[in-house]
Amino acid sequence: MASAILAKRQFSVRYLPGFSSVAILCFVLLYAPIAALVVYSFNLGTNIALWEGFSWHWYAVAWENELVQEVTVRSLVVASIAAVSSTILATMAALGTTRTGDYRGRIVIYATINQPLMVPEIVTGVALLIFFAIIKTATGYHGLAYLIAAHTAFCIPFAYLPIRARLEGMDSSLETAAQDLYATPMQTFWRITLPLMWPGILAGFMLAFVISLDDVVITELVKSAGQDTLPTYMLGQLRRGITPEVNAISSALLGISILLVSVFYVLRNR
Amino acid sequence: MSESNSLTLSKSGRAHALATAADRKRKLRSYFLLCIPALLVLLLAAAGPLLIVLVYTFLEAGPYGGVVWQLSLDGWFEVFLKEDIFDGTVSIADAHLSIFWRSVKLSFQSTVLALVLGFPTAYFIATRSAATRNLWLFLITIPFWTNLLIRTFAIMQVIRDQGIINTWLIKFGIIEAPIEMLYTEFAIMLGMTYVYLPLMVLPLYASIEKLDFRLVEAAYDLYATRLRVLWRVIVPLVKPGIIAGSILVFIPSLGAYVTPRVLGGGKNLMLGNLIELQFGQGRNWPLGAALSITLLFIVMVSLLVYVRSTQRKDIGHG
Amino acid sequence: MKERQIAVEINTATKIFESKDSTVTALDQVSIEIQENEFFTLLGPSGCGKTTLLRLIAGFEHPTDGQIRLYGEDITFLPPYQRSVNTVFQNYALFPHMTVRQNISFGLEMLKYPKAEINKTVNSILKLVRMEELAERRTSDISGGQQQRVALARALAPRPKVLLLDESLSALDYKLRQDMQIELKRLQHETGITFIFVTHDQEEALTMSDRMAVMNFGQVLQIGSPSEIYNFPAERFVAEFIGDSNFLEGVVTGRDDTHVRIRISPTTELQLPTVSTVETGMQVTLAVRPEQATLTLSPSEASLQGSISNMVYFGTHTHYVIKLDNGNSFTVHQQNLSGHESQFKTGSPVGVQLNQTTMQILKD
Numbered sequence: 001m002a003s004a005i006l007a008k009r010q011f012s013v014r015y016l017p018g019f020s021s022v023a024i025l026c027f028v029l030l031y032a033p034i035a036a037l038v039v040y041s042f043n044l045g046t047n048i049a050l051w052e053g054f055s056w057h058w059y060a061v062a063w064e065n066e067l068v069q070e071v072t073v074r075s076l077v078v079a080s081i082a083a084v085s086s087t088i089l090a091t092m093a094a095l096g097t098t099r100t101g102d103y104r105g106r107i108v109i110y111a112t113i114n115q116p117l118m119v120p121e122i123v124t125g126v127a128l129l130i131f132f133a134i135i136k137t138a139t140g141y142h143g144l145a146y147l148i149a150a151h152t153a154f155c156i157p158f159a160y161l162p163i164r165a166r167l168e169g170m171d172s173s174l175e176t177a178a179q180d181l182y183a184t185p186m187q188t189f190w191r192i193t194l195p196l197m198w199p200g201i202l203a204g205f206m207l208a209f210v211i212s213l214d215d216v217v218i219t220e221l222v223k224s225a226g227q228d229t230l231p232t233y234m235l236g237q238l239r240r241g242i243t244p245e246v247n248a249i250s251s252a253l254l255g256i257s258i259l260l261v262s263v264f265y266v267l268r269n270r
Numbered sequence: 271m272s273e274s275n276s277l278t279l280s281k282s283g284r285a286h287a288l289a290t291a292a293d294r295k296r297k298l299r300s301y302f303l304l305c306i307p308a309l310l311v312l313l314l315a316a317a318g319p320l321l322i323v324l325v326y327t328f329l330e331a332g333p334y335g336g337v338v339w340q341l342s343l344d345g346w347f348e349v350f351l352k353e354d355i356f357d358g359t360v361s362i363a364d365a366h367l368s369i370f371w372r373s374v375k376l377s378f379q380s381t382v383l384a385l386v387l388g389f390p391t392a393y394f395i396a397t398r399s400a401a402t403r404n405l406w407l408f409l410i411t412i413p414f415w416t417n418l419l420i421r422t423f424a425i426m427q428v429i430r431d432q433g434i435i436n437t438w439l440i441k442f443g444i445i446e447a448p449i450e451m452l453y454t455e456f457a458i459m460l461g462m463t464y465v466y467l468p469l470m471v472l473p474l475y476a477s478i479e480k481l482d483f484r485l486v487e488a489a490y491d492l493y494a495t496r497l498r499v500l501w502r503v504i505v506p507l508v509k510p511g512i513i514a515g516s517i518l519v520f521i522p523s524l525g526a527y528v529t530p531r532v533l534g535g536g537k538n539l540m541l542g543n544l545i546e547l548q549f550g551q552g553r554n555w556p557l558g559a560a561l562s563i564t565l566l567f568i569v570m571v572s573l574l575v576y577v578r579s580t581q582r583k584d585i586g587h588g
Numbered sequence: 589m590k591e592r593q594i595a596v597e598i599n600t601a602t603k604i605f606e607s608k609d610s611t612v613t614a615l616d617q618v619s620i621e622i623q624e625n626e627f628f629t630l631l632g633p634s635g636c637g638k639t640t641l642l643r644l645i646a647g648f649e650h651p652t653d654g655q656i657r658l659y660g661e662d663i664t665f666l667p668p669y670q671r672s673v674n675t676v677f678q679n680y681a682l683f684p685h686m687t688v689r690q691n692i693s694f695g696l697e698m699l700k701y702p703k704a705e706i707n708k709t710v711n712s713i714l715k716l717v718r719m720e721e722l723a724e725r726r727t728s729d730i731s732g733g734q735q736q737r738v739a740l741a742r743a744l745a746p747r748p749k750v751l752l753l754d755e756s757l758s759a760l761d762y763k764l765r766q767d768m769q770i771e772l773k774r775l776q777h778e779t780g781i782t783f784i785f786v787t788h789d790q791e792e793a794l795t796m797s798d799r800m801a802v803m804n805f806g807q808v809l810q811i812g813s814p815s816e817i818y819n820f821p822a823e824r825f826v827a828e829f830i831g832d833s834n835f836l837e838g839v840v841t842g843r844d845d846t847h848v849r850i851r852i853s854p855t856t857e858l859q860l861p862t863v864s865t866v867e868t869g870m871q872v873t874l875a876v877r878p879e880q881a882t883l884t885l886s887p888s889e890a891s892l893q894g895s896i897s898n899m900v901y902f903g904t905h906t907h908y909v910i911k912l913d914n915g916n917s918f919t920v921h922q923q924n925l926s927g928h929e930s931q932f933k934t935g936s937p938v939g940v941q942l943n944q945t946t947m948q949i950l951k952d
Binding site: 013014020022024032033037089092093095097100105112113115119121122123124125128131134149150153154156207210213216231242246250253260261265269 | 297301303304305307308309311312314315317318319320322326336388390391393394395397404408409411412415417418419421423425427428437467483486490496500521524525527528531532541542545546555559563565569570573
């Protein structure tokens with residue numbers, strides 16, 4: 001009897017011909033260009049399509065390039081400040097929107113928080129360009145604060161989403177239980193609420209950091225002269241074609257993003 | 271507090287009720303205060319400036335960029351029309367229109383290609399065992415969170431004249447001269463499909479995962495072939511996911527800036543590039559502002575369609 | 589019984605929940621006095637207000653009207669962290685980021701006890717609930733029954749004046765539940781703390797309580813010991829909710845110092861011990877427990893006549909459903925003592941004899 005079943009392919013309700021092949025093709029297409037980019041970043045030669053041997057050469061070149069150092073530091077500074085501040089703001093907002101019953105105006109708060117996700121980046125970029133130009137003429141200040149403010153704003157929804165999800169999944173009777181056991185509202189927050197929402201906060205921070213680090217469009221429009229970040233610097237390098245050096249920088253940035261996102265996933269599933 | 275309830279309460283009871291109501295109000299206010307800093311930052315550095323853009327569409331362009339504070343409809347006028355410098359005749363701004371057309375066309379093509387590739391992929395993930403499903407999902411989301419510029423670079427390296435495809439094709443003698451792929455509309459379309467594909471797969475997956483396969487079984491039981499099951503049962507049931515995915519790919523494609531700039535090589539402009547141009551070399555801020563508002567309008571209409579479609583889905587299930 | 593102190597006094601507590609489109613009166617002028625060291629149960633169907641009352645005592649909600657006193661002190665508007673009342677939550681609400689020991693010492697830490705004392709108390713409580721071995725485990729790594737014990741230990745550790753238990757056994761399976769019922773009684777006995785227990789399970793309420801209050805629609809219907817409530821239900825709802833009951837409609841035909849006469853059919857008149865609340869001519873309902881009626885094969889001598897429409901055999905006893913001649917159904921639970929129960933068959937004409945001293949006259 002078993003052989004009869006084995007002889008004929010079993011009928012599967014879920015099977016659709018060709019779907020699995022397309023799916024596998026899709027995964028290959030998604031990863032092949034990225035893989036090629038990473039592989040060729042270790043290529044000894046200058047032609048990025050012909051393999052001439054393994055080397056760290058282009059990483060060393062990028063590492064010693066003072067301009068690359070400068071824009072990398074700027075990227076990290078902007079991303080760190082923007083991620084920290086947007087995470088703090090998003091945590092407060094998440095507490096403000098989940099720790100209470102329905103109230104009028106909550107839908108407006110949601111819409112405002114998610115607004116950067118809905119408006120095309122180019123439009124937000126243009127709006128900030130105009131707005132900051134007005135402030136620049138009025139105050140004469142041309143510093144990095146504009147970039148940081150813009151990044152903080154568009155990072156808020158990315159930080160907010162995982163924190164809110166965490167808070168909503170949290171059993172509110174835990175906070176009640178803490179108060180029942182003589183914890184004041186402040187003690188309840190520090191001993192129960194904050195430790196329990198911590199993975200969400202960390203996840204929100206990671207996302208915000210990655211999003212800020214990767215931003216091109218808004219940065220390109222908002223930055224003053226000499227305020228390139230790593231991505232806008234790379235975009236600017238495009239005029240000279242893609243050099244293996246840009247390849248090396250891209251691979252490094254890719255590695256950081258994948259690492260942070262993986263950590264985010266681990267945190268979310270915990 | 272309703273009248274009848276107040277009547278049944280003692281005087282002290284009413285005082286209690288007022289006290290608890292005031293307490294609740296105070297609590298609500300303190301919760302609302304927690305949202306204020308985030309809202310303030312968003313209003314200052316995201317939502318608020320959009321209003322200024324709207325104002326700028328009605329101003330006159332300054333000679334070196336910026337604006338002159340004088341009421342003018344030139345910005346809006348120039349979105350669709352152009353005036354001949356010499357004889358002052360007005361005609362349709364075909365350069366702008368062709369860019370609009372290209373944006374819509376390429377976004378649509380990308381959406382269709384992403385759907386064709388994304389649907390089987392989402393179906394594939396949704397029919398994996400629960401243990402491996404998360405891994406496949408993770409593989410789909412990873413590219414989404416990595417730098418869009420870098421992914422565009424990656425595509426560029428594959429398709430350019432000295433790129434991987436051409437180099438290897440020539441090496442094996444299949445072609446003699448490189449196929450010109452980079453800096454074409456095709457390159458932009460391919461690039462946008464590539465970078466926004468995860469946005470198609472994720473909502474599709476969410477829909478297919480909820481699909482009740484007993485319905486599919488029922489269809490097979492009623493003599494449907496595989497193709498008919500797909501068309502008559504599966505596709506209609508996951509339609510909300512198809513709409514959601516399509517709009518999530520269409521909207522960012524329409525406003526794309528990086529991908530057309532890198533893969534279009536400056537000659538195949540899309541709306542995003544046209545807007546940016548007005549604030550750079552073009553020095554026509556009111557026109558740029560009007561184009562921005564136009565793009566925003568199209569996106570908002572698409573979003574409205576999206577919201578409608580998801581709401582209808584809820585009603586259908588309820 | 590010697591005079592005991594009143595631990596919790598609930599004085600005409602009313603709680604109204606208001607939202608945009610509805611107003612719900614969860615508690616309507618409820619007054620209860622709970623004595624020290626008592627195991628007191630709030631029993632009622634879901635939505636009867638018992639959990640709301642518990643939350644008022646715990647301080648998670650404040651009443652719309654009325655007062656709550658703890659040993660004489662008005663605690664109506666005191667926040668939960670300032671009253672010596674602890675709760676065992678329905679879902680236990682154990683802190684998932686802490687170990688068993690950390691959970692139990694949480695309350696003591698909040699009360700700023702010295703470290704050495706916290707350790708001593710926690711150790712003795714761990715012993716009391718037999719959880720010494722698992723003290724360092726995370727609360728997510730222990731079984732439901734063990735979680736229940738930790739929740740109990742956590743609430744008992746600060747030695748509250750009153751312990752509240754909110755449907756605390758309902759998540760456990762049958763066997764564990766019976767063990768925990770015994771365990772709870774033991775803990776209450778050993779700690780001497782007043783327990784207020786909320787349940788919708790009448791059996792649990794009857795077996796565990798010293799006294800209980802039956803609630804429905806936000807009101808307290810009856811307060812008393814389990815046997816008082818079972819034997820002398822004050823209202824039809826109580827008689828129906830606790831145990832099984834048959835109801836007979838009747839008219840009071842006469843009353844003297846010792847007896848009330850009630851006619852339940854044109855041919856049958858019952859004589860019951862007198863009750864002050866009835867007068868001649870009044871319509872009344874009589875409640876009869878199924879085990880307090882007996883079947884007889886000579887219908888003419890009995891108070892009610894009918895035939896057996898259904899019977900279910902339970903070994904020690906049998907449930908008979910009688911279709912009365914007036915069309916109503918009547919249930920009798922009869923012990924299978926003599927073996928002559930085989931005389932009763934489906935369809936046989938039978939009489940139902942009523943024990944007139946155990947019947948209860950209900951307010952209509």
